[in-house]
Amino acid sequence: MAAGNAGALRGAAERWLFGARAVETAPIHLGQRRIYVLPTAAGWVFALVLLVMLIASINYSLSLGYALTFLLGGVALASTVHAARNLLDLTIRPGRGEAVFCGEDAVFRLLIDNPRAARRPALALRAHGRETVFELAAGDGAEIALACPTARRGEFAIGRTVLETRWPLGLARAWSVFTPATTCLVYPAPEADPPPLPVDRAADGTRLRSGGEGDEDFSGLRRFRDADSLRHVAWKVVARGGPLLTKQFTGLVGADLLLDSAALPPSLDLEAKLSRLAAWLLAAERSGCRYALVLGGTTIAPGRGELHLHRCLRQLALFRNVPSGTRDA
Incomplete structure (x- = not known):
């Protein structure tokens, strides 16, 4: 329950900070200005521990304490850079979405390309409260399927989508927000126990x-x-x-x-x-x-x-x- 509340608060904060983007034409390129990085909960705890270690080292004049504190701080900063680089220059193109009946999951497909000669591990794609975890090989791409719940008939768009990563140490979360131009059609849910077909009505007015x-x-x-x-x-x-x-x-x-x-x-x-x-x-x-x-x-x-x-x-x-x-x- 607490994790769900935290996710809802985070989603509300992101919508307030970054707003709702307009539908974007393909390809969507994740440049440096589109990637955001903040510490995770574990990252804030880690920062607090480093602060305590620094105060203790100052108080007791511990040279090794200084060295360990700054070493761990450097590692944390390096992990933040690697998290951002794990998303940098990725390209997203919308795929095809098949029609479903209301109540079923609408499966959206996004084509994500990795132009860099390095693999992209621990990536996560999120939309409508659902998440798909995947990774990309070096210089390769993949079609990622994301199943989203449907609640009403009509045209259903994937809407605001988030691509994020917490690689390599989980101390920082890097993410990017985009709105791909992909939709699917949601048919009305068939009646569970319908009456028999109206065989007394024919298209030409005669009896069937x-x-x-x-x-x-x-x-x-x-x-x-x-x-x-x-x-x-x-x-x-x-x-x-x-x-x-x-x-x-x-x-x-x-x-x-x-x-x-x-x-x-x-x-x-x-x-x-x-x-x-x-x-x-x-x-x-x-x-x-x-x-x-x-x-x-x-x-x-x-x-x-x-x-x-x-x-x-x-x-x-x-x-x-x-x-x-x-x-x-």
């Missing part, structure tokens, strides 16, 4: 029926007919000495499925409606049928497949009560 012969969900066995496909024969039953039976499947047949936000119960609020539509989109895609989406004044024509699914989910994620009359075919 279910329960016919399809190849989606297993529904039972019936006696074999001469016209039945051999691949649907229940061969396991035959192998046990049973009769020749055919496996039956049910699937959605008929016209294209229509998912219309206006047909949802008015008792549901906007987020609940979007959550139900997200669950229905996933179910419709699994069923293999074609489906259309009507949301507000926007219509997405019938289709299926991964690209069509993400197109519909994107519409849910970015929905902001758009004016009616817009048609997206």
Whole structure:
């Protein structure tokens, strides 16, 4: 609890001191003016110990005490320089962020290059209260993934990001603050237990029926007919000495499925409606049928497949009560 409070206070102090940077274009270069260095808690304790040693050496005229005090002080100062140099001249470029559902972690990827012929150990990348620890080889780069929690749908930016190090002794913390231009899309969280698909609504106004012969969900066995496909024969039953039976499947047949936000119960609020539509989109895609989406004044024509699914989910994620009359075919 104390560590969490300390981290929150440190974050608030950094925001007050350094403010919120505007989104920066790539590549982001960490020059000398962008690196800040301060003692850590261990560094302040170390400084206090050195002060006590210096006072004791003065009080008792200890030559070896002076030598040890100044030696340790020099080591501490050298570690501060090395901490700053561990970040100097690094280059950051934003990577690709994949879409996720609300409540899942959004994974942001940053490409960090080390142009210097020396490795960069003990680096840490922080954003939205999450941290990823890594190191870079000499003259090499790496793609660093940082998982951040999501709490609402829409476009989610990584925002204010901190790259820091406490190498080599942990007595000083060197860090740099930047805002890379990387975002990801957060879809509405699908309803946990949605009602069945509205199979009575079709995109062309006709009734969409279910329960016919399809190849989606297993529904039972019936006696074999001469016209039945051999691949649907229940061969396991035959192998046990049973009769020749055919496996039956049910699937959605008929016209294209229509998912219309206006047909949802008015008792549901906007987020609940979007959550139900997200669950229905996933179910419709699994069923293999074609489906259309009507949301507000926007219509997405019938289709299926991964690209069509993400197109519909994107519409849910970015929905902001758009004016009616817009048609997206």
